[in-house]
Amino acid sequence: MARWAALRLRIFPRDNYTCRRCDRVEGDTSLLVCDHVDLHRGNEQLFWHEGNLQTLCKPCHDKHKQREEQ
Ligand SMILES: [Zn+2]
Numbered sequence: 001m002a003r004w005a006a007l008r009l010r011i012f013p014r015d016n017y018t019c020r021r022c023d024r025v026e027g028d029t030s031l032l033v034c035d036h037v038d039l040h041r042g043n044e045q046l047f048w049h050e051g052n053l054q055t056l057c058k059p060c061h062d063k064h065k066q067r068e069e070q
Contacts, residue, residue, distance in 0.1 A: 007048065008034040015055035021064070024057050033061035 040047040
């Protein structure tokens, strides 16, 4: 999705390529995840709202999602 790819590339530099959970700086954007703070549940406004997006490293993101699914 081109629009999403462009948005990610705005969020990562905004957060200085730093994971908001563990403060790890990750220069390789393939190891960063652009995560929704509040679940968007199909809500487009929430989905695209930059204030609802945060940078997480992959390990934190995966842990976080696992917890939510339990
Ligand atoms: Zn992290």
